[in-house]
Structures are given as C-alpha cells and as structure tokens.
Amino acid sequence: QVQLLETGGGLVQPGGSLRLSCAASERTFSRYTMGWFRQAPGKEREFVAAVFRTYGRPYYSDSVKGRFTISKDNAKSTVYLHMDSLPPEDPAVYYCPADGTLKLSSITPHSAYDYWGQGTAVTVSS
Numbered sequence: 001q002v003q004l005l006e007t008g009g010g011l012v013q014p015g016g017s018l019r020l021s022c023a024a025s026e027r028t029f030s031r032y033t034m035g036w037f038r039q040a041p042g043k044e045r046e047f048v049a050a051v052f053r054t055y056g057r058p059y060y061s062d063s064v065k066g067r068f069t070i071s072k073d074n075a076k077s078t079v080y081l082h083m084d085s086l087p088p089e090d091p092a093v094y095y096c097p098a099d100g101t102l103k104l105s106s107i108t109p110h111s112a113y114d115y116w117g118q119g120t121a122v123t124v125s126s
Contacts, residue, residue, distance in 0.1 A: 002026045002115040006096045009120030014088040020081040020120060022096030029077040032098045036070060036081045037110055038122075040090040047108040049081060053100065059107055086124045093119035 003025040012018045026032060035050035049060045049070040058070045069082040079096060097113030106112040 002032070002098050004096050004098060004115060004117030006094060006117045006120040009094060009122045011123045011125065012086055013126050014086060014124055016086055016124075017082070017084045018086065018122060019083070020094055020096075020122075022079045022081075022117060024077045024079075024098060026077060026098070028100075029072075030074040032100050033102055033107060033113075034070075034072055034079040035097045035099075035107065035113060036079075037095045037097060038092040039095070039119075040092040043090075045095070045110045047110070048094070050107040051079065052104055052107060054104075061108075083122075088124050088126070091121060091123040091125075093121050095119045 004022055006022045008020040031053055033053040036048040037045050038048050039045040047061050051058050051070055051072045067085045072079045096117050098115045099113045102112045
C-alpha cells in the first residue's frame, strides 16, 4: 500500500506560480509512475501531468504544456508540480496518484492509477 501526501496548495493570484509536492511512503518510489490530476467541483477528474516510471519522461495535458513542470526526486520519494502563469479558474483539488504497473498508453485515465492521496486545494483568484 502506497501512501501519498500532497501539500503546497493555496490561494494564488492570476498569473502567479505555485509548487505542489507529493511525498510517497514507498521506498521503491522509482518504480512507480507518478501523476498529477485535478478536479473542480462538479467536474470530472482530469489529467494534468505524469512521469512514467521506466524512463522518467514527463507528459502533460495540452492545457498546461509550457506552463507546468513535473519533476520526480527518487531520493526523497517526492514528485513536484511547478505551475506558472496560472489563469483565473474554478477552485480545484490537485491529486497525486501512483501506479507501479500501468502502461505508457494508460497514463491519462484516472482509473489507471491504484494509489491516491487526499489532494491539495488550489484557488486562482484576485
């Protein structure tokens, strides 16, 4: 059982930046694909970014490409999401899921991930 704890959420002004962190309990952290998803009230949970376990290559949704950066520190068992140029939008909870067996073709569906944290809330507003 992998336990995940997301931190770093809060209120940020439009155009600002925020860095989210996700600490994992798993010592074999490097073997897991780590993702970031977000969910606004009344909406589906959507893929934001992921780092695939085998190659460590990052993947992004089109909506955040060029503004968000996902990084993974295997020594600290932590994955980060650095968000720049945040637009004003509905508040959302950002989640950090992990999975040790999903295929590269399955990194975007939230159902592909076995382990989830409780999430951290982000509000972009002036």
